[in-house]
Amino acid sequence: MAATSEKQNSTKPPPSPSPLRNSKFCQSNMRILISGGAGFIGSHLVDKLMENEKNEVIVADNYFTGSKENLKKWIGHPRFELIRHDVTEPLLIEVDRIYHLACPASPIFYKYNPVKTIKTNVIGTLNMLGLAKRVGARILLTSTSEVYGDPLIHPQPESYWGNVNPIGVRSCYDEGKRVAETLMFDYHRQHGIEIRIARIFNTYGPRMNIDDGRVVSNFIAQALRGEALTVQKPGTQTRSFCYVSDMVDGLIRLMEGDDTGPINIGNPGEFTMVELAETVKELINPSIEIKMVENTPDDPRQRKPDISKAKEVLGWEPKVKLREGLPLMEEDFRLRLNVPKN
């Protein structure tokens, strides 16, 4: 896809910033909104962006799956602000960049209230795009590998249009993200908004909710609690797991680069769920059992990103291998579950 960020058919210019923005006493150069910033990936993104003293970070989150605990070290910091806000309602603030992450991401949470999930994807993205349009901000959407559905092409390049069930139990999320991508491109083409789209593949790391329901957090929590690891049938389905620090690095490169995307960001190391369970067992608790349990409908059978574009356009590729990332997550889960290492 061609790099394109020039404005086309812009309806009206963004409002002028306050004159104080350019005064020499103005404390920050970049005001960054992160919707969903109290969640797993969002809070790691906050940590990274706060390292730059020129950044002022604002998080808007409704705490559906995120928590203040993830941001506790920044609460009270002069360059940080936390707003309890649901993105299905409009938000009127002044910012230069919007990382739009707000959306439940674990299948058990996004299926819990599918109507709310699709509203978050559609109305939430419309509201964030409306904000970007009003203030002339650049906006990045965290889309997902789920836009490829149960893919018939392997690995998945960005040019693949996907194989998605439009009426299935996952469609509130995967079709919701597909509409969100459409909205991003329509605002770009019609109003000249500067957009970036990341298609994120399965990401793991510290701060995932312990009872999040996603496979890596489930297996680590089960291994530490001494419970059998629950591999959903058939167990031969594959995923490719990216450590969260690599993900955050990719997202920031995408935001600050020139390409609209969509760009796959993920780790191409591919594992069956049985292989993942065996690795967790070996690394964390060799005496644990692995048991096969029923799966849920429409579970994708294979998933692996083609990251040629991310390498070429962003100069990005993941650094942390699964066997290096799992112990870092184990350490965090041990602390939170109060299970010391023998």
Ligand SMILES: NC(=O)c1ccc[n+]([C@@H]2O[C@H](COP(=O)([O-])OP(=O)(O)OC[C@H]3O[C@@H](n4cnc5c(N)ncnc54)[C@H](O)[C@@H]3O)[C@@H](O)[C@H]2O)c1
């Ligand atoms: N982690 C992954 O493997 C993965 C893969 C693909 C895409 N993504 C995308 O990345 C983003 C972050 O995912 P995550 O893994 O950190 O999940 P998460 O559940 O930890 O974070 C999502 C955050 O969004 C907030 N939120 C949900 N609905 C909201 C609403 N209506 N208004 C305001 N806030 C709301 C939640 O409270 C939470 O803090 C999501 O958009 C997700 O779709 C994640």
Ligand SMILES: O=c1ccn([C@@H]2O[C@H](COP(=O)(O)OP(=O)(O)O[C@H]3OC[C@@H](O)[C@H](O)[C@H]3O)[C@@H](O)[C@H]2O)c(=O)[nH]1
């Ligand atoms: O305890 C479990 C949980 C899950 N699984 C399996 O593990 C695989 C991965 O399941 P997860 O729930 O972690 O996540 P999925 O890959 O299905 O969806 C994820 O995809 C990318 C993102 O958009 C989201 O984070 C999420 O929707 C599935 O095949 C599932 O059947 C188990 O074998 N055991």
